[in-house]
Amino acid sequence: MRVGMVTTEESGEQRTVHNSHYDSDSQDLNSLLGFARNEIVDQEIFSQLIKEAATLPTAAASVSERLIIIELSKNLELRFELVGPYTVAISEPDIV
Numbered sequence: 001m002r003v004g005m006v007t008t009e010e011s012g013e014q015r016t017v018h019n020s021h022y023d024s025d026s027q028d029l030n031s032l033l034g035f036a037r038n039e040i041v042d043q044e045i046f047s048q049l050i051k052e053a054a055t056l057p058t059a060a061a062s063v064s065e066r067l068i069i070i071e072l073s074k075n076l077e078l079r080f081e082l083v084g085p086y087t088v089a090i091s092e093p094d095i096v
Contacts, residue, residue, distance in 0.1 A: 001042040002081040009075075018079075039084060046082045 004018030046068075053061035053068050060071040068080040 001046060002079075002083050004079040004081070006077045006079060007075055042082060046080060049080055 002018050004016050006014055006016045008014050049068055050063055053063050053070065056070065062069040062071075066082040070078045070080075072078055
């Protein structure tokens with residue numbers, strides 16, 4: 001899962017900061033099992049975030065199949081994106 005924060009400057013320029021997402025190319029059985037376990041955990045966390053996003057009292061939330069955007073303030077939003085080994089991440093130019 002990719003977690004990011006988007007800030008919008010007064011000029012309209014957006015800046016995105018997010019965690020790094022590394023895909024394992026290793027064919028080692030332990031690596032593959034670890035990667036599969038992480039994918040399942042990410043999916044469980046994401047489904048819980050979808051449930052909680054609807055009940056946030058102070059923020060507007062936009063929910064799609066693989067992306068949750070929570071508007072924390074006028075110029076700040078938090079994004080949770082479910083990405084996998086064959087998923088292209090939805091994002092703007094990023095600062096990592």
